[in-house]
Amino acid sequence: DSGVTQTPKHLITATGQRVTLRCSPRSGDLSVYWYQQSLDQGLQFLIQYYNGEERAKGNILERFSAQQFPDLHSELNLSSLELGDSALYFCASSALDRTTDTQYFGPGTRLTVL
Amino acid sequence: GNSVTQMEGPVTLSEEAFLTINCTYTATGYPSLFWYVQYPGEGLQLLLKATKADDKGSNKGFEATYRKETTSFHLEKGSVQVSDSAVYFCALRPYNNNDMRFGAGTRLTVKP
Numbered sequence: 001d002s003g004v005t006q007t008p009k010h011l012i013t014a015t016g017q018r019v020t021l022r023c024s025p026r027s028g029d030l031s032v033y034w035y036q037q038s039l040d041q042g043l044q045f046l047i048q049y050y051n052g053e054e055r056a057k058g059n060i061l062e063r064f065s066a067q068q069f070p071d072l073h074s075e076l077n078l079s080s081l082e083l084g085d086s087a088l089y090f091c092a093s094s095a096l097d098r099t100t101d102t103q104y105f106g107p108g109t110r111l112t113v114l
Numbered sequence: 115g116n117s118v119t120q121m122e123g124p125v126t127l128s129e130e131a132f133l134t135i136n137c138t139y140t141a142t143g144y145p146s147l148f149w150y151v152q153y154p155g156e157g158l159q160l161l162l163k164a165t166k167a168d169d170k171g172s173n174k175g176f177e178a179t180y181r182k183e184t185t186s187f188h189l190e191k192g193s194v195q196v197s198d199s200a201v202y203f204c205a206l207r208p209y210n211n212n213d214m215r216f217g218a219g220t221r222l223t224v225k226p
Contacts, residue, residue, distance in 0.1 A: 002157065033212070043158075043203065043216040056212040090157055099207045100146050100165045103214070105157035 003027065004106035006091050012112045018079040021109045025072055025093030031055070032074040033094070033103060034066055038087035049074055050097045078111070086113045116141045120204045120217030127194055127224050135189040135220045137178075137204035145206040147171075147180050147187040152201045152219070161189075161202070194224045 003026035013019055025032050034046040036059075045058035049068035060066075063081075068074040078085060088108045094101035121136040139145065146165045150158040162171030167182035176191045187204060204217040 002159065004157075031212075033214070035214075042218050045212075045214045048212045058213050092158075097212070099209055099212060100163075102160050102163065105150075105159065107157045 002104040002106065004091060004093050004104050006089075006106040006109050008109060009107070010110050010112075012114065013081060014114055015081055015083060017081050017113075018077065019081065019111065021076040021078070021089055021091075021111075023074045023076070023091030023093075023106060025074070025091075026104055029093035029095050029104070030072065031094045031097050031101070032068055032072070033092040034060075034074070034076050035090040035092065035105075036087045037090060037108070038084075041087075043090075046076070055097060081113045083113050086111055116145065116206060116208050116213070116215050118204050118206050118215050118217040120202075121220050122218070123201075123220040123222065125220060125222045127222070129196055129224055129226050130193045131224075133189070133191040133194045133198075133222070135202055135204075135222070137187045137189065137217060139185050139187065139204075139206050141185075141206055141208055143209040144182070145208050147178070148205040148207070149176070149178055149187070149189050150203040150205060150216075152203065154200075158203065194222070196224050196226055198222060199224045 005024045030051045046060040048056040092103040092105045148163045149161040162173045164171040164180035170179045
């Protein structure tokens with residue numbers, strides 16, 4: 001158990017809808033990262049927040065957004081969903097913002113868009 | 115740009131066999147290098163890491179050495195067990211940002 005929790009575990013929705021995925025980092029960790037894992041694209045970094053502020057952006061679509069709240073939990077919002085958004089979405093956390101920090105991954109949320 | 119290329123799988127070995135999973139990278143500067151393992155239905159777990167050239171990461175009998183001259187970070191284990199069956203990901207984190215790049219993953223199956 002990494003100490004990172006994600007809810008829900010599974011999510012099934014329809015095209016055009018909007019969903020919110022939630023992540024609670026390990027106790028004391030200030031950085032939260034979001035990743036998408038799909039069969040065709042592999043594991044891709046989406047976005048990072050550090051202590052409430054956006055710190056780095058990867059291959060995140062404009063339809064997707066995230067935020068980190070004062071209690072350090074984070075939410076990833078996916079809107080105007082398409083079939084191709086079906087994937088496993090992982091959250092990870094690390095203590096600080098250094099590139100050498102270990103990231104601890106949550107169990108993931110499996111999103112299915114029908 | 116920054117990228118990771120790892121050996122395509124799947125890899126099937128008998129118990130107690132020697133394991134090598136190749137990983138090479140392209141990056142500017144000195145990235146940090148990682149091996150993660152993903153068991154079925156679970157998230158990624160850090161297996162080992164190395165943050166500078168010639169560092170050796172090791173954990174649970176697995177080892178990998180950061181080779182700057184060959185831009186490689188190959189994963190090795192001397193004697194695999196059935197419980198090592200999983201997908202292994204090589205990853206790099208650039209020295210100047212947090213855009214982590216992962217390889218495609220290598221599925222390892224160890225048979226008794």
